[in-house]
Amino acid sequence: MGRVKLQNVIKQFGATEVIHGLDLDVNEGEFCVFVGPSGCGKSTLLRMIAGLEQTTEGSIHIADKDVTHFDPAERGVAMVFQSYALYPHMTVEENMGFGLKMNGVQKSIIKDKVGKAAKILQLEPYLKRKPKALSGGQRQRVAIGRAIVRGPDVFLFDEPLSNLDAELRVEMRVEIARLHEELGATMIYVTHDQVEAMTLADKIVVLRHGHIEQTGAPMDLYNDPDNKFVAGFIGSPSMNFLEARVENGQIIVPALGNQSFKTKISLPQDGTEVIFGIRPQDMTLTEGDTLLVKMSEQLGGVTYEYLTAPTGERIIAEVRGTPAPKGQKVGISFESDAIYLFDSKTEQRLR
Numbered sequence: 001m002g003r004v005k006l007q008n009v010i011k012q013f014g015a016t017e018v019i020h021g022l023d024l025d026v027n028e029g030e031f032c033v034f035v036g037p038s039g040c041g042k043s044t045l046l047r048m049i050a051g052l053e054q055t056t057e058g059s060i061h062i063a064d065k066d067v068t069h070f071d072p073a074e075r076g077v078a079m080v081f082q083s084y085a086l087y088p089h090m091t092v093e094e095n096m097g098f099g100l101k102m103n104g105v106q107k108s109i110i111k112d113k114v115g116k117a118a119k120i121l122q123l124e125p126y127l128k129r130k131p132k133a134l135s136g137g138q139r140q141r142v143a144i145g146r147a148i149v150r151g152p153d154v155f156l157f158d159e160p161l162s163n164l165d166a167e168l169r170v171e172m173r174v175e176i177a178r179l180h181e182e183l184g185a186t187m188i189y190v191t192h193d194q195v196e197a198m199t200l201a202d203k204i205v206v207l208r209h210g211h212i213e214q215t216g217a218p219m220d221l222y223n224d225p226d227n228k229f230v231a232g233f234i235g236s237p238s239m240n241f242l243e244a245r246v247e248n249g250q251i252i253v254p255a256l257g258n259q260s261f262k263t264k265i266s267l268p269q270d271g272t273e274v275i276f277g278i279r280p281q282d283m284t285l286t287e288g289d290t291l292l293v294k295m296s297e298q299l300g301g302v303t304y305e306y307l308t309a310p311t312g313e314r315i316i317a318e319v320r321g322t323p324a325p326k327g328q329k330v331g332i333s334f335e336s337d338a339i340y341l342f343d344s345k346t347e348q349r350l351r
Contacts, residue, residue: 002028002029002062002063002153002154002185002186003025003026003027003028003061003062003063003186004024004025004026004032004049004060004061004062004154004188005024005025005026005060005061006022006023006024006025006049006058006059006060006061007023007058007059007061008021008022008023008057008058008059009021009022009023009045009048009055009057009058009059009060010022010055010056010057010058011044011045011048011053011055012056017056018041018044018210019048019210020209020210020211021057021058022045022058022210022211022212023212024205024212024215026203028186029184029186030186030187030202031177031180031187031200031202031203032187032189032201032202032203032204032205033190033196033197033200033201033203033204033205034046034188034189034190034191034205034207035190035191035192035193035196035197035204035206035233036192036207036213036233037192037208037233038192039209040207040208040209040210041207041210042190042207043158043159044210045207046079046156046188046190047158048060049062049075049077049154049188050072050075050079050156051067051070051071051072051074051075052079055068055069062075062076062153062154063153063154076152076154077153077154077155078146078147078148078152078154078155078156079155079157080140080143080144080147080155080156080157080158081158081160082158082159082160082162082163084131084139084140084142084143085143086131086139086142087131088130089130090130090131091128091129091130092118092123092126092128092129092130092131092134092142093114093118093128095142095146096114096117096118096142096145096149097110097111097113097114097149098146099146099149099150100113100149100150110149113149114127114145114149117145117148117149118145120145120148120179120183121141121142121144121145121148122141123141123142123145126138126142135168136163136164136165136168137164137171137172140160140161140163140164140172141172141175143160144176148183152185153186154185154186154188155185155186155187155188156187156188156189157176157187157189157190159190159191159192160172160176160189161173161191161193161196162191162193169196173196173199173200176200177199177200180200194233194234194235194236195236197218197234198218198222198234201217203215203216203217204216204217204221204234206221206229206230206233206234208229213226213229213230214226214227214230218234221234222234222235226349227342227346227347227348227349228241228347228348228349229347231277231340231342231349237280237316237318238316239277239278239279239280239340240277240278240279240280240314240315240316241275241276241277241342242254242255242256242275242276242278242309242311242313242315243273243275243276243311243313243344244273244274244275244276244341245271245272245274246267246270246272246274247260248260248270249262249270250262250263251263251267251276251339251341253276254309254310254311255309255310255311255313255315256291256309256332257290257310261336261339262336263339263341264336265339265341265350265351266350266351267341267350268350272344273344274342274343274344275342275344275347276339276340276341277339277340277341277342278339278340279338280304280316280317280318281318282335282338283315283317283318283332283333283334283338284332284333284334285305285317285319285330285331286330286331286332286333287331288329288330288331288332289329289330289331290309290310290329290330290331290332291308291309291315291329291330291331291332292307292327292328292329293305293306293307293324293325293327293328293329293330294306294307294308294326295326296323296324296325296326301320302318303318303319303320303323304316304317304318304319305317305318305319305323305324305330307330315332317332
């Protein structure tokens with residue numbers, strides 16, 4: 001039973017409160033990703049679940065047990081850190097089995113568990129090597145294997161791929177996704193990279209300033225964000241946000257040449273200022289003279305055009321095919337269903 005339940009969890013460092021009364025359920029077998037910018041509290045929250053940080057108020061339940069005041073070793077969790085934390089003088093086999101050895105587990109059982117973990121992680125050819133003879137990705141697999149042999153109720157990952165280069169990050173994302181599918185274990189994963197969150201998670205928890213902004217499946221957060229922060233954080237490149245206002249039951253956007261747009265969204269009264277959102281993927285470049293192409297980011301099959309509006313606001317548009325050259329003026333078009341609107345004061349989504 002690997003269910004994790006947080007109830008009104010608060011964390012204070014002295015008089016400073018950094019986690020503000022969070023409630024969260026992570027179901028058994030779920031891959032849950034905590035995502036958010038630096039300083040949002042995601043690593044602190046993970047360390048509270050692990051028992052590495054004391055919980056100031058509230059309760060943490062793991063596998064239906066209240067573990068709020070348990071030591072880390074008693075919680076049934078295994079943690080994989082950003083740094084591999086391997087013993088350089090030990091072989092891969094010894095590193096993976098060291099925790100069990102310290103707990104007095106029989107050698108034959110340790111060997112069996114290490115062997116099974118090595119097979120899952122494709123580390124069998126490297127068991128007699130020491131960490132210095134391994135690549136970064138192999139070292140991270142050893143760290144994950146050390147967690148597997150403990151047989152925890154919950155796996156905790158604290159930005160485990162941030163020390164790897166881009167190609168290895170992609171490879172290890174696939175490895176971790178495969179591992180979750182094979183083990184069927186509950187996993188909680190912390191990252192600031194929303195691409196990792198989108199590709200790995202069953203459930204994403206978006207954090208900001210120690211609060212949960214929104215929780216849901218990756219595509220639910222992408223298609224149906226609750227506020228401007230979530231809309232801008234989930235999706236790459238980020239959603240474009242432009243100043244706008246309501247007039248005669250329509251949306252007027254100065255950055256787009258004061259064009260007016262009809263929408264099925266429930267609008268506030270005329271004269272109200274709103275934030276107009278549109279994703280780069282939902283726009284098509286057209287002939288026109290409203291927007292100036294400042295730069296093109298060509299990535300092979302797709303190009304991101306960086307456009308400047310007459311108001312000085314920046315717009316990013318995704319183009320498949322021949323991009324517009326730098327210095328050219330263009331227009332854009334999109335479907336009305338692709339429009340997002342947000343309250344200019346609260347930044348909450350208008351629906």
